[in-house]
Amino acid sequence: MLSKKTQYALKALGYLAAKYGQGPVLISEISKNKKIPIKFLETILLELKQNNVLESKKGKGGGYYLIESPKKTTLAQAIRLVGGPIALVPCVSLNFYEKCADCDEATCGLNKAMLQTRDATLKILEKKTLAELIDG
Amino acid sequence: MLSKKTQYALKALGYLAAKYGQGPVLISEISKNKKIPIKFLETILLELKQNNVLESKKGKGGGYYLIESPKKTTLAQAIRLVGGPIALVPCVSLNFYEKCADCDEATCGLNKAMLQTRDATLKILEKKTLAELIDG
DNA sequence: AAATAAGTCTACTTAATCAATAGACTATTA
DNA sequence: TAATAGTCTATTGATTAAGTAGACTTATTT
Numbered sequence: 387m388l389s390k391k392t393q394y395a396l397k398a399l400g401y402l403a404a405k406y407g408q409g410p411v412l413i414s415e416i417s418k419n420k421k422i423p424i425k426f427l428e429t430i431l432l433e434l435k436q437n438n439v440l441e442s443k444k445g446k447g448g449g450y451y452l453i454e455s456p457k458k459t460t461l462a463q464a465i466r467l468v469g470g471p472i473a474l475v476p477c478v479s480l481n482f483y484e485k486c487a488d489c490d491e492a493t494c495g496l497n498k499a500m501l502q503t504r505d506a507t508l509k510i511l512e513k514k515t516l517a518e519l520i521d522g
Numbered sequence: 523m524l525s526k527k528t529q530y531a532l533k534a535l536g537y538l539a540a541k542y543g544q545g546p547v548l549i550s551e552i553s554k555n556k557k558i559p560i561k562f563l564e565t566i567l568l569e570l571k572q573n574n575v576l577e578s579k580k581g582k583g584g585g586y587y588l589i590e591s592p593k594k595t596t597l598a599q600a601i602r603l604v605g606g607p608i609a610l611v612p613c614v615s616l617n618f619y620e621k622c623a624d625c626d627e628a629t630c631g632l633n634k635a636m637l638q639t640r641d642a643t644l645k646i647l648e649k650k651t652l653a654e655l656i657d658g
Numbered sequence: 659a660a661a662t663a664a665g666t667c668t669a670c671t672t673a674a675t676c677a678a679t680a681g682a683c684t685a686t687t688a
Numbered sequence: 689t690a691a692t693a694g695t696c697t698a699t700t701g702a703t704t705a706a707g708t709a710g711a712c713t714t715a716t717t718t
Binding site for chain 2: 691692693694695696
Binding site for chain 1: 529532533555557558607610611623624625626631634643645647650655657
């Protein structure tokens with residue numbers, strides 16, 4: 387299961403994708419429409435900005451907006467940006483890899499099974515983009 | 523990512539699968555070989571027993587063992603038994619479903635994408651059994 | 659140009675859940 | 689009855705989620 391933080395990030399990105407090219411969007415607007423605790427959302431959006439996915443404008447008329455077209459960011463990228471591993475276990479994670487304490491990966495049955503599911507998941511998440519998060 | 527508890531459960535079940543039919547296996551043996559904190563492992567095995575996957579024997583010569591052939595339990599079943607949802611978000615979970623606060627599932631883009639990944643994952647995890655967790 | 663309103667940004671605090679540990683208790687076998 | 693091994697309860701520590709307070713920045717209005 388994705389963390390709440392990652393789930394909120396995807397929802398917010400979907401909302402911003404729908405408003406792409408229409409100028410800055412208020413945090414409060416996203417929070418209200420997507421039912422995300424506003425202070426939690428602030429930190430998430432800030433992190434996405436620091437990862438060069440979003441840009442922000444301060445002061446009156448400000449807000450957050452996508453830097454690039456929603457089609458240019460895949461769901462796999464978005465999930466990883468906010469710190470969410472996609473694999474079910476660390477020993478098959480591409481971006482958050484950790485070796486198991488107990489096993490030799492060449493012979494580990496669990497490793498093999500989890501590798502397959504990771505590949506199946508990635509195949510989907512690397513094709514879909516933020517544009518697909520737009521409701522309709 | 524699966525919780526530590528779920529990961530440990532799968533490793534322990536794999537170990538017991540390899541020893542199926544050979545009588546009770548000590549908690550301490552599993553703990554040592556699979557590098558699982560023994561007290562944490564105790565609670566996990568107990569839970570698996572209460573879910574009718576394992577049986578135990580107390581006293582000297584005691585331990586835990588699989589009730590049925592490893593081939594009869596799928597990885598999907600095993601993961602769910604110890605409380606691990608397989609889906610990435612609650613609104614597409616079969617066994618731990620929760621409705622989103624903000625969206626209409628019929629039109630939600632995120633829901634659609636996550637449904638597809640869940641199906642791809644389940645397709646694999648429902649075919650593989652504990653027997654596939656045996657190293658070799 | 660000063661005041662004010664409308665925004666984001668930063669730091670800190672609290673609450674909840676997950677992971678790990680400790681120790682007493684019960685059942686079984688030799 | 690002594691030793692072994694699972695069972696149960698309680699506590700601690702770590703991480704994640706959420707909430708609070710206030711500083712800082714920009715645009716508008718007068």
